[in-house]
Amino acid sequence: xxxxxxxxxxxxxxxxxxxxxxxxxxxxxxxxxxxxxxxxxxxxxxxxxxxxxxxxxxxxxxxxxxxxxxxxxxxxxxxxxxxxxxxxxxxxxxxxxxxxxxxxxxxxxxxxxxxxxxxxxxxxxxxxxxxxxxxxxxxxxxxxxxxxxxxxxxxxxxxxxxxxxxxxxxxxxxxxxxxxxxxxxxxxxxxxxxxxxxxxxxxxxxxxxxxxxxxxxxxxxxxxxxxxxxxxxxxxxxxxxxxxxxxxxxxxxxxxxxxxxxxxxxxxxxxxxxxxxxxxxxxxxxxxxxxxxxxxxxxxxxxxxxxxxxxxxxxxxxxxxxxxxxxxxxxxxxxxxxxxxxxxxxxxxxxxxxxxxxxxxxxxxxxxxxxxxxxxxxxxxxxxxxxxxxxxxxxxxxxxxxxxxxxxxxxxxxxxxxxxxxxxxxxxxxxxxxxxxxxxxxxxxxxxxx
Amino acid sequence: xxxxxxxxxxxxxxxxxxxxxxxxxxxxxxxxxxxxxxxxxxxxxxxxxxxxxxxxxxxxxxxxxxxxxxxxxxxxxxxxxxxxxxxxxxxxxxxxxxxxxxxxxxxxxxxxxxxxxxxxxxxxxxxxxxxxxxxxxxxxxxxxxxxxxxxxxxxxxxxxxxxxxxxxxxxxxxxxxxxxxxxxxxxxxxxxxxxxxxxxxxxxxxxxxxxxxxxxxxxxxxxxxxxxxxxxxxxxxxxxxxxxxxxxxxxxxxxxxxxxxxxxxxxxxxxxxxxxxxxxxxxxxxxxxxxxxxxxxxxxxxxxxxxxxxxxxxxxxxxxxxxxxxxxxxxxxxxxxxxxxxxxxxxxxxxxxxxxxxxxxxxxxxxxxxxxxxxxxxxxxxxxxxxxxxxxxxxxxxxxxxxxxxxxxxxxxxxxxxxxxxxxxxxxxxxxxxxxxxxxxxxxxxxxxx
Numbered sequence: 054x055x056x057x058x059x060x061x062x063x064x065x066x067x068x069x070x071x072x073x074x075x076x077x078x079x080x081x082x083x084x085x086x087x088x089x090x091x092x093x094x095x096x097x098x099x100x101x102x103x104x105x106x107x108x109x110x111x112x113x114x115x116x117x118x119x120x121x122x123x124x125x126x127x128x129x130x131x132x133x134x135x136x137x138x139x140x141x142x143x144x145x146x147x148x149x150x151x152x153x154x155x156x157x158x159x160x161x162x163x164x165x166x167x168x169x170x171x172x173x174x175x176x177x178x179x180x181x182x183x184x185x186x187x188x189x190x191x192x193x194x195x196x197x198x199x200x201x202x203x204x205x206x207x208x209x210x211x212x213x214x215x216x217x218x219x220x221x222x223x224x225x226x227x228x229x230x231x232x233x234x235x236x237x238x239x240x241x242x243x244x245x246x247x248x249x250x251x252x253x254x255x256x257x258x259x260x261x262x263x264x265x266x267x268x269x270x271x272x273x274x275x276x277x278x279x280x281x282x283x284x285x286x287x288x289x290x291x292x293x294x295x296x297x298x299x300x301x302x303x304x305x306x307x308x309x310x311x312x313x314x315x316x317x318x319x320x321x322x323x324x325x326x327x328x329x330x331x332x333x334x335x336x337x338x339x340x341x342x343x344x345x346x347x348x349x350x351x352x353x354x355x356x357x358x359x360x361x362x363x364x365x366x367x368x369x370x371x372x373x374x375x376x377x378x379x380x381x382x383x384x385x386x387x388x389x390x391x392x393x394x395x396x397x398x399x400x401x402x403x404x405x406x407x408x409x410x411x412x413x414x415x416x417x418x419x420x421x422x423x424x425x426x427x428x429x430x431x432x433x434x435x436x437x438x439x440x441x442x443x444x445x446x447x448x449x450x451x452x453x454x455x456x457x458x459x460x461x462x463x464x465x466x467x468x469x470x471x472x473x474x475x476x477x478x479x480x481x482x483x484x485x486x487x488x489x490x491x492x493x494x495x496x497x498x499x500x501x502x503x
Numbered sequence: 504x505x506x507x508x509x510x511x512x513x514x515x516x517x518x519x520x521x522x523x524x525x526x527x528x529x530x531x532x533x534x535x536x537x538x539x540x541x542x543x544x545x546x547x548x549x550x551x552x553x554x555x556x557x558x559x560x561x562x563x564x565x566x567x568x569x570x571x572x573x574x575x576x577x578x579x580x581x582x583x584x585x586x587x588x589x590x591x592x593x594x595x596x597x598x599x600x601x602x603x604x605x606x607x608x609x610x611x612x613x614x615x616x617x618x619x620x621x622x623x624x625x626x627x628x629x630x631x632x633x634x635x636x637x638x639x640x641x642x643x644x645x646x647x648x649x650x651x652x653x654x655x656x657x658x659x660x661x662x663x664x665x666x667x668x669x670x671x672x673x674x675x676x677x678x679x680x681x682x683x684x685x686x687x688x689x690x691x692x693x694x695x696x697x698x699x700x701x702x703x704x705x706x707x708x709x710x711x712x713x714x715x716x717x718x719x720x721x722x723x724x725x726x727x728x729x730x731x732x733x734x735x736x737x738x739x740x741x742x743x744x745x746x747x748x749x750x751x752x753x754x755x756x757x758x759x760x761x762x763x764x765x766x767x768x769x770x771x772x773x774x775x776x777x778x779x780x781x782x783x784x785x786x787x788x789x790x791x792x793x794x795x796x797x798x799x800x801x802x803x804x805x806x807x808x809x810x811x812x813x814x815x816x817x818x819x820x821x822x823x824x825x826x827x828x829x830x831x832x833x834x835x836x837x838x839x840x841x842x843x844x845x846x847x848x849x850x851x852x853x854x855x856x857x858x859x860x861x862x863x864x865x866x867x868x869x870x871x872x873x874x875x876x877x878x879x880x881x882x883x884x885x886x887x888x889x890x891x892x893x894x895x896x897x898x899x900x901x902x903x904x905x906x907x908x909x910x911x912x913x914x915x916x917x918x919x920x921x922x923x924x925x926x927x928x929x930x931x932x933x934x935x936x937x938x939x940x941x942x943x944x945x946x947x948x949x950x951x952x953x
Contacts (some may be wrong), residue, residue: 060558082813142815148711206813245715260777261598262926265827266697266896268801269740269793273784275802276736283733286726290719292656327710332722343719351718352725354808359825363532363656364701364860365592366827366898367803367925377715377816410814446716448816475817476712485574 056184056494064487067180068163070097072156074172074210075165080204081139086269090138094118094200101183103198108143108218115139116208119221120198122182124191127501131195133224135454136175137204140167141475148477162480170474173481174231174466175200182406193501197224198211204230204449207251207411212453224502226424230449232466234485235440236321240432243464245417245444246451248380250389253408254278265366275357275372281402282374286350289333294396297348300383304346307420311443325471335372344446349379379448386412416451417444422461427499432465435492465492504942506634514937517630518613520547522606524622525615531589531656537565544568544650551633551866553648558668564660569671570648572632574641577951581645583674585904586625587654590617591925598927612930620924623852623931624681624916625650631943642815643951647674654680654899657701657861662903674910676874676950682916684935685890686771690882694875695867695894696901698830700839701860705730705823715816725807725822731852732824734864736800739783744846747798749878750833754796757870762791765890775921792894799829829898836862866901867894872911877949880914883944915942
């Protein structure tokens with residue numbers, strides 16, 4: 054039996070293993086179920102024939118899972134699969150049609166938090182390796198897995214894990230933890246990730262909430278915070294902090310060529326999100342350029358005062374905003390943080406407390422790297438066609454992998470672009486899980502021969 | 504036994520009845536426990552010798568409680584006590600040192616939601632009437648009670664109740680539901696209330712939350728809302744909506760005299776709220792003038808996106824702010840609402856949804872009304888001295904009482920100014936409950952002779 058046949062024949066096993074993973078909540082933001090989920094991953098790896106162990110860094114740090122199969126026929130080349138077993142919080146629960154931790158199959162989709170991001174991706178890779186082991190008793194090249202538990206809260210310790218287990222994790226190329234498939238079923242082969250600076254800004258005035266009639270004489274911290282953050286960006290999304298864009302390079306001609314050739318269905322996108330227009334009325338290549346290379350200043354959360362039903366006439370004592378800034382190559386998170394701090398001080402907002410929650414540099418693999426054509430060929434064969442993107446709009450610790458392992462990183466996977474990851478009703482498409490598993494088999498094969 | 508002696512002797516009964524009331528949650532914003540609390544009030548009234556019944560308006564409207572004692576000696580004059588049995592929500596629970604619905608006595612204070620506002624006030628009035636009935640078997644004038652259940656959500660139906668039961672509620676003067684006692688133990692006799700316009704503004708962009716990497720191309724409704732409300736006021740609290748202050752009268756000389764003579768301990772106030780300075784660096788008479796006569800634009804609540812622990816990189820689909828505008832005499836809530844709406848439209852924010860939650864006009868009783876000296880004399884005798892204020896900074900449906908009953912309304916009560924009403928750890932001071940009960944006896948007596 055070929056690997057391809059094996060994959061088709063064992064889709065039920067893939068689905069049921071994915072359901073098992075979804076049913077184990079593993080919300081890193083709440084430190085919930087991480088140990089349990091890590092153990093579950095080792096169990097699934099072992100039953101697929103992969104040697105697996107728990108890696109630890111320090112007490113209180115979520116464990117990582119290591120997986121390994123040494124190739125008998127070709128032990129000189131090593132492919133590393135990077136994934137994560139943690140998920141985003143499922144809130145707001147009331148917008149889910151199903152229990153977010155049920156893994157319910159409806160039609161040709163599996164629903165649940167993590168179904169796509171990233172438990173679905175992980176399972177395709179495990180099953181691709183299993184298909185080799187159960188048909189040929191060997192893999193075409195060495196295969197390693199690194200599955201971390203803090204990706205959704207910024208992979209704070211991935212670099213420390215990479216450094217501590219550098220020898221164990223040594224590899225020649227890395228398949229990144231996720232990959233999108235566009236509305237025309239073309240996988241997007243992404244060569245880079247944006248960076249991130251995630252901060253919490255707080256204004257505090259009085260030591261306790263007060264009756265709102267006192268708003269005539271007590272400053273309201275919500276107003277204060279709002280005035281402060283209003284200075285950060287203009288209504289078109291342009292960030293107004295001094296030198297914010299200093300390290301942002303213009304696109305090269307080659308980059309622009311790739312961007313221009315990338316498909317982007319504006320109407321499909323508008324329909325999916327129910328929006329009438331894009332930010333600042335962007336269109337065409339502007340949209341694609343923004344996704345690949347534009348820094349952002351996004352309010353991820355804002356809370357102050359009474360937000361329940363009805364009216365409460367309260368003057369809140371505190372207001373807090375969570376802001377995530379996406380960064381592009383050469384922007385250094387702590388340098389940008391210093392610029393933010395200076396900006397607030399200069400504008401008279403030195404009473405605003407800034408807490409850095411996470412920082413991550415951007416990274417891009419060169420378009421000329423030979424690993425790019427390995428992945429491209431495998432994707433084209435498995436899906437009919439594929440799209441190369443010079444960077445994802447999202448963030449991941451790719452920079453750390455390149456720094457420690459010196460390996461090219463490429464992102465390819467099974468996540469339908471409108472899979473609602475990080476949102477209610479996240480789902481994975483079963484057809485894409487199937488094709489991606491086969492694509493992973495082809496990547497191993499082509500990589501071993503390259 | 505005199506009424507004064509009776510009150511002193513039966514303080515334990517007062518405290519235990521107040522605890523009983525506190526232990527019955529009655530949060531009107533959540534429609535929680537209102538029927539139960541209304542019944543409890545009739546029970547306590549009856550056991551104090553007051554004829555009591557439940558008044559109803561329509562299905563779904565919280566009931567009001569009516570109480571009545573007709574004087575044998577002087578049935579030609581009627582005093583009405585206005586109170587409410589509902590309370591503000593107790594959130595945030597984690598800032599309470601005790602269960603907010605325990606009514607725990609610690610030292611010389613009773614803690615709990617409603618201990619001061621307004622269950623504590625109500626109990627002083629019931630007990631004052633009881634002290635007459637149990638010592639003399641009569642009251643010096645007719646006494647009526649109207650205890651509503653929607654004060655904390657804006658007394659939406661009080662005017663309808665007043666109109667429906669106009670004959671039953673007919674009276675010559677009204678003692679308002681609350682009254683503050685300042686840090687020097689002087690009751691503040693307040694002759695007016697500010698008005699209120701309470702609105703909820705919402706911005707909605709996409710039909711679902713999205714991954715925050717899409718912030719490069721999808722508008723963030725939190726930014727949008729923030730830009731909209733930033734145009735409403737300047738950093739000193741001045742409202743920037745066109746014609747907002749059009750009906751605001753300047754203070755008369757007489758009013759300024761009263762305001763200037765009012766005490767206000769700035770340091771005490773700063774200490775209580777833990778603030779370093781007042782809004783816009785106001786001081787002295789500016790503070791007092793603001794409390795009495797300045798309109799406000801207060802953010803009572805703001806919510807958008809993820810506000811839990813840690814980081815979530817989400818682009819929210821929706822943002823909502825609750826704003827309360829305090830109004831002064833001659834400002835008409837729906838007229839101000841129209842001005843707000845026009846302002847947002849004119850500034851390009853016609854996508855912002857405005858929901859009016861509550862509107863209430865301001866009211867002031869004339870300083871020359873004879874009822875003022877009745878209350879002033881009773882207060883001076885009971886507390887040693889007292890302070891007259893031409894208006895409270897807070898809001899109540901005083902305007903409706905004046906309109907329907909044509910009676911002067913005066914606010915006097917037992918609420919220590921730093922009682923943390925509407926906030927965690929609300930409390931009532933037992934000494935003030937005692938003095939205020941005696942003061943209510945004196946008001947009845949003096950009013951009957953006036």
